[in-house]
Amino acid sequence: MYIVAIGWLYVALMMAITEHNIVAGVATFLLYGAAPVALVLYIMGTPGRRRRRKAEEARAEENAKAGERGPQ
Numbered sequence: 001m002y003i004v005a006i007g008w009l010y011v012a013l014m015m016a017i018t019e020h021n022i023v024a025g026v027a028t029f030l031l032y033g034a035a036p037v038a039l040v041l042y043i044m045g046t047p048g049r050r051r052r053r054k055a056e057e058a059r060a061e062e063n064a065k066a067g068e069r070g071p072q
Helices: 001-019 022-044 046-069
Strands: none
Touching: 001 022, 022 046
């Protein structure tokens, strides 16, 4: 997944370098490179974030139950 993102950023950077002025180059890189890659990586990372959140909630619930029982 990351190799595709790196490749896309490389291509967007090469496109930005060929622009005639700096503002157009920065806009090209941000709009064709950084923004789409950030959006795709965020969307692709959603299942992992959901899984980590559920694991954390389960761990907190387990700790709460262990706290209710008291030291043994």
